[in-house]
Amino acid sequence: MNIGMFSDTYAPQINGVATSIRLYKKKLTERGHRVFVVAPSAPENEKDVLVVRSIPFPSERQHRISIASTRKILDFAKKEGIQVVHSHSPFFMGFKALKVQEELKLPHVHTYHTLLPEYRHYIPKPFTPSKKMVEHFSAWFCNLVNIVIAPTEDIKAELESYGVKRPIRVLPTGIEVEKFESAEAGDLKKKLGLEGKKVILYAGRIAREKNVDFLLKIFERLNSPDLCFVMVGDGPERKEIEEIAREKKLNLIITGYVDHEKIPEYYKLGDVFVFASKTETQGLVLLEALASGLPVVVLKWKGVKDVLKGCEGAILLEEENEMAFARTLREILTNPNLRDELSRKGKEFVKKEWAVDRFVEKLEEIYMEAIEEGPLEISASLMIKEFVKFEKLKTFFSKLEERIWR
Structure with a gap:
């Protein structure tokens, strides 16, 4: 037709x-x-x-x-x-x-x-x-x-x-699961100065409705020389977020616009993926992150909780609580066995349930x-x-x- x-x-x-x-x-x-x-x-x-x-x-x-x-x-x-x-x-x-x-x-x-x-x-x-x-x-x-x-x-x-x-x-x-499974970061980590650092990753618009100010507060609780918060994307709140990060001396990188075909490479930079939007009808980036092998920590809200129902590679938090969110991230980042288990289960979930x-x-x-x-x-x-x-x-x-x- x-x-x-x-x-x-x-x-x-x-x-x-x-x-x-x-x-x-x-x-x-x-x-x-x-x-x-x-x-x-x-x-x-x-x-x-x-x-x-x-x-x-x-x-x-x-x-x-x-x-x-x-x-x-x-x-x-x-x-x-x-x-x-x-x-x-x-x-x-x-x-x-x-x-x-x-x-x-x-x-x-x-x-x-x-x-x-x-x-x-x-x-x-x-x-x-x-x-x-x-x-x-x-x-x-x-x-x-x-x-x-x-x-x-x-x-x-x-x-x-x-x-x-x-x-x-x-x-x-x-999503096209294979596209995210097979991607490699190449020299991207070196280019962005991320070698030897653990990375908390976010992908999406830098905008008010994505609750990015909440994510920044969480990162402030975790900020350290060997940890970087990478936000892949651009949007109307970018300047404000960068100014706050400078004032608080946070190790933050905002990539700006990234070509759609290169996005899978950027997921491979991360050790864990974060998402706090309360306005999603679905949240495709969550599935892309899981397919890329990233554990996901997310607020359990509207469309997101439907999409991740039954997913053992994601941790869904009931409340918008900075301390609980930061504690969950710290546990994943400091426990390689937990991270690997979440990564494996996330990839299995997406492959089984979300191939386009x-x-x-x-x-x-x-x-x-x-x-x-x-x-x-x-x-x-x-x-x-x-x-x-x-x-x-x-x-x-x-x-x-x-x-x-x-």
Whole structure:
């Protein structure tokens, strides 16, 4: 079948959504399907991608707001014979996906990748909506499509609590286990000055919603000359985190942006992986770290606890307690036998439960279910106009409306 994936983020950006799309595109293509990505960015020379016009998001320049021509997207979808729409965000490209659904009478599947109420701080004042409004928006969008995909049972329950009435299917994103198993750090340790040191590793956005300030407090408790905290990634909180580390003389390295293909090498730098985000719908980096042989210490929260259920290579902490988190890390770092046991069990868990090929067939079944039901009849522009009667969003969307629909 011909699948159109619509997203506000895609490679070369590094995040869970971009990774999920790229991985499923690869695996579905291997199974004989054609997958077309419509997004504001894409790797050079990648086939079957329509890169649309966009402008930087005001508070985060690396993120883009689509100002693409709806007509151009519709023409592309017709030309390529897209049979099912799959949206990966409910915002600008999500609106385009709704328009394609309406105009071309196509079934529409939506993956709810992000716990949107926890990301409201990225919408500048005075437009910042309330938590309840964002929950309502999430339900509103999901109720316009054939099927909603939730990465975990926890997220499915969350969506149902928002008021989503359409069918919700639980489908996580797996990983390419071999890619992380076989990677080697090469001379990376020498290049970063990590030889002879133990490394606590984090990978992901350096951002408020990832709870990185909590991780820094934990490292402060463990700080020593032979221990380094390496954060692989970049984000809006980077400067603040680096300033705190300088003031407290912490042995911290933030790598900045790392090309997606090189990420597996960076996991091999670590002795243990840490993660404290409370906003994850899944947390692919946890699975990547486990596949790389790293024990994982993480807060037991929402989507994360579903993903790591039954994993004996990860230690899930119930409370956001600096002392308990630091004590757990110290025990792993000073006990080679424990570290090796956790590493072995983590690799076994990921290989058995999270190889991506297990999930591709289920995604095909979801597409077929949507195609069999047929397109839902909607008037996308009318529904969006109705939704933005909410006071705080009305001005914001009215300013963007012409760009969204032209």
